[in-house]
Amino acid sequence: MSYKIVNLVASTDLGLEIDLHQVAEKLRNSEYEPEQFPGAILKLTQPKATILVFKNGKIVIVGCKTKKDIESAIKLAYDQLKKVSTKIRKRMKKIPYQITNIVALADLKTDLNLFEIVEELEANVEYEPEQFPGTILKLDKPKVTVLVFKNGKLIIAGSKSEEEVKEAIKKVKKLLKPFIRK
Structure with missing residues (x-):
């Protein structure tokens, strides 16, 4: 991606x-x-x-x-x-x-059910739709924060290198694979 x-x-x-x-x-x-x-x-x-x-x-x-x-x-x-x-x-x-920080955008090119994601993943995921329209997913390795939106768009923040951006995207794709409807 x-x-x-x-x-x-x-x-x-x-x-x-x-x-x-x-x-x-x-x-x-x-x-x-x-x-x-x-x-x-x-x-x-x-x-x-x-x-x-x-x-x-x-x-x-x-x-x-x-x-x-x-x-x-x-x-x-x-x-x-x-x-x-x-x-x-x-x-x-x-x-x-x-x-000290790289902010990147990516797109899964699919809609996601954020409630389902939060329910299933639980750990390291926050979702307060009244306060913010996306889920906040915190990864440990690489140590980055990924904002995941209903339309499949991602904002990756906190990485220190492009390699970490790529690694975070790969990890998020794997985590979200069960929630992607083709």
Whole structure:
């Protein structure tokens, strides 16, 4: 079954303290409201990404769909932050980062009876139709959460690699096989 990555979350560390008031003052594409959120928010348009910059130098990148976009977003943020702090080293060829979450979509291409699934699977499955239209299926290995909807659509969240996404889809397909009507 095919899947589509819709969001990658990654993090990196500048290894130094950042003055977030300066970030907001010097960078047009940023905002910093400490009463609302403890980090400065940089909005990038190319690639489309949101960069969260924290005082301790940690950076979180959200909204990218590819590793290439993450790398571009990090380089852009790095270059912009050099305007704020002279302590930031000269541009490195490759800035190390870690993917912390992948969100992917998949489709079983069939309708499912979610009540039946919850009744049969019990463990690690939540379904509160008054609060949310899908079941929440928590897998242990890989440690991901899969949202399963009546129309057979899946949202896989929490994986750290594409291999984990594939493994989760395979596992969910196997778990749901008895509930798939052909």
